[in-house]
């Protein structure tokens with residue numbers, strides 16, 4: 001599917017009930033009183049794009065944080081500003097990230113009425129001790145209930161996020177989690193291995209020896225098991241970390257936009273945009289974000305060039321070489337299509353076979369890449385060493 005004529009919109013909601021032990025995202029617990037003024041600021045930032053003539057928004061993704069902490073009327077307020085500013089494609093994908101325990105049938109019905117057609121649920125594990133280790137507030141019962149409620153409400157694109165490579169996690173507990181979500185009929189799965197991020201409680205617990213360091217061999221086995229197990233249950237792995245059930249082909253179009261290095265506009269504290277050859281970065285602090293939007297000065301007078309908004313604190317011109325490299329790194333996440341020679345050639349006027357000749361021949365000879373008429377793609381071994389492959393294109 002080509003979505004190259006679309007622009008995507010990401011809206012960051014930086015509120016969570018509790019900060020999870022491993023999380024270094026730009027998100028905060030205990031800031032709920034800020035929600036109304038934050039939502040007003042988001043609407044103000046969106047309105048700064050009036051006149052940009054963006055007529056082809058193909059996907060909108062409310063991410064966080066926990067966007068499902070926003071009341072339906074706040075989501076409606078944001079969507080009203082979006083519709084007044086941008087023209088949306090008729091088949092738009094409208095997604096919301098959520099956590100189990102923040103969803104109920106009334107809320108899910110409100111989401112559907114607002115036009116949401118995809119929901120992602122942060123399940124993480126089916127094992128209570130693992131959820132506690134991650135400082136998650138929910139149990140797997142909440143996951144089951146949320147999934148069933150979303151299905152009954154009428155959502156037909158539901159993702160579950162899971163995590164593997166956790167301290168003390170065993171291959172058998174991972175197998176149990178996978179079998180539970182498959183039994184539930186999960187339509188789409190995102191499987192993420194734990195990254196120990198500095199300045200998180202999880203990092204300190206491992207660093208101090210209180211928890212064992214995750215074993216990289218076991219983590220690799222978990223990934224390989226997921227590959228085999230999910231394939232045998234009719235899941236198609238279309239990206240390094242993402243599987244969709246083949247009978248209901250529900251790839252996340254918003255993320256496909258990122259992996260194809262296509263333009264997106266990020267709204268909210270800490271959001272990034274990639275638009276008109278520039279990378280834009282918004283201020284990270286929700287307080288500062290609200291303050292800057294309340295000042296509501298023109299971005300041009302303020303900090304960055306058009307189409308900047310007052311929240312933007314940095315803009316970087318991306319030169320063509322960098323854009324080519326980023327297109328390779330992102331495109332290689334897509335396992336079936338990878339980077340297609342003809343698409344790369346028509347975008348950049350250069351054939352990747354020639355442009356990256358020596359890198360490609362080295363990675364192909366190491367068994368990490370395929371480079372044939374189907375395009376440039378990671379091999380099975382390449383998936384396990386993906387970061388090493390990507391580093392060749394920096």
Ligand code: SF4
Nearest residue numbers: 016019020023064065
């Ligand atoms: S719910 Fe998600 S965004 Fe919020 S703290 Fe946990 S991992 Fe981070």
